[in-house]
Amino acid sequence: MKREFILTVEDVNKTFDGFKAITGLNFYLDRGELRVIIGPNGAGKSTFFDLLTGRTRPDTGRIEFGRDVDLTELNEYEISRLGIGRKFQTPSVYLEHTVFDNLLLSLKGSRGVFATLFQRTTAAQRDRIGELLQLVRLEAKRDLRAGQLAHGEKQWLEIGMLLAQDPQLLLVDEPAAGMTDEETHRTGELLISLAGRHSLIVVEHDMTFVKQIARDRKVTVLHQGSVLCEGSFEAVQGNPKVREVYLGRGKGGA
């Protein structure tokens, strides 16, 4: 009896010019799960996200979304339309557009060249944007250009833009980077509140933050392109192999 995962990654390998970025990676994500991935620099976290979102293709292996959608055959925008949203490490929002327009462009809907020429903003869309603004606490900044936002606010806006697409799976790369402690904590709460309705994979370095959002959830440690270990935050933290990987390099980690 096969369990239904929202994401199934099996025996995936990816080599760049002889450098093995991902080797024999296996990864399964339950629907509605929030999973944290940690790992030292160069562990393959970004490449992993690139593989999931169609930026690069695996040399070998299987990546499936839901029951039988093969992600290795699709490109970035097709994968996005399936309901996989990706947040980049450095906030990437449209600096010259207002906060409102940033969200408007991200809303679910037709995305063809000719459709966008004649599309009007509907009342339902405005309402949805209003909800999103509330969720990411940017109601007061609705009409500001995104370029005028503080760094943390840009990160939040980008999360709002992901949610506007109403994705099933969110890939979030270091959301707390460059945030104050308070902002980090609130970001954590937001992500936790999304779990269940959405599935999430969060890559993070900040161990306080990882501890906050992982709680009793599963944490995956990536090392040299494959899974070093998986388990609760405490189990992972106490794992001698993990300690060696982190401390052996003399930096990073707790």
Added chain:
Amino acid sequence: MHPVPEAAPLRRSLLRTLPRRFETQVLVAAAALMLGVLPCLNAFVPDGSWLHVSDFSINLYGKYLCYAVLAMSVDLLWGYTGLLSLGQCLFFSLGGYALGMHLMLLIGKLGQYHSELPDFMVFLGYPRLPVHWVPFRHFWFAAAAVVWVPGVVALIFGFLAFRSRIRGVYFSILTQALTYAACLMFFRNDFTFGGNNGLTDFKFLLGHDLRQAATQRGLYVSTGLLLVATYALCRWLTTTKFGKVQQAVRDSENRVLFSGYATANFKLFVFVLSAILAALAGALYVPQVGIINPSEMATEKSLEAVVWVAVGGRGTLVGPILGAIGVNALKSWATRAYPDLWLIFLGTLFILVVLFLPGGIVSLPARFAALRRKPPAAPPHP
């Protein structure tokens, strides 16, 4: 997490500093001056009056307006989509050649050799009109070719470039290579487009004599109408969701791509549209200057168009128009007063704008306003 002082608000437009109502009035007044007042002063005020606008001037202004449309097409790509094309004059020239072929065939036996064939064909020993020239006898065929030939070239080139994800400076280099290659091809006598002399000595268009002032005035007004239409189109486009996606591609293409938009299609649409706009400008340019030859495709011509946009104000609608007219008026004066120094002027102007006025001419009023508000101006953000 310091709020970064940004130069961007300055770059917006001169019109932003004016009330919105005022903006429309200024634009309508400018259009009325261009389309109504100047042609009337040319047609009805007697020669010798200080109000008279000479035939030479009307012809010159018509050229400027063609350049203004060309500049808008460059800005649609560069300013609004982030695609710096250094080969926009290729499309301008293709439009010019398409109409030029029709004009050549209208000369008939009035040419130097009194032959049905265009002069250069007689000179180069063509036995008969090449097959692809034949349908250009019909004005509507030529007019359609003005649009579809550059459109198809842009479609094919753009499709290949954008599908291969060629971006940034690599895209610029490729567009420059494309226009250079075309330029070399058109220079060849056996390419059937008149070699380095190109097409010239035009006599008629739609039954009107091109050497008459009224015809030239009509061409001038047509160019003005094209400019107004281009402005209206670009203005509409930038307010649509398409326009917002287009500007988002400029600011963060990855975000757009990962938001489910096939960015290549959006870029392709803009590339083809701006090629067609440039071609229409080229088609109106040729009967006004009376010649089209491969030097119009030379890479420096396209670079000049980029300079106009930079000087006027990239990413604004009015900027390219002001830049094209301003720089060319300066050129007309400088090439007469200091013929050897013109390129040095142009280069200096470009460097000064890039260093001290990145928003171009249109950002000047906002700059002055900022100066007046707080006399010691804040240091510009690097």
